Amino acid sequence: MKSMLSAVLLVAGLGLATGPVWAKLPAPSEEAQAKAAEAKEKAAEAAKVAGEQLAAAQDRVAAAWKLKAGK
16 A cells, blocks of 8 residues: 555656646747758768768678679
């Protein structure tokens, strides 16, 4: 019985403690939005370059494997 009461009190306490977490944050400023957009563009460009490098490395490995296998 004590463990059940402890569990109920724990859940209730956690429920009350998480109330402030659901508060809304203010909208980001235009400067912050511009910075976020710039960071997103940089990340997309970096992902594109990384993808191209990965494809080139895979092509080199496939070519080496084909030479070794005699195909």
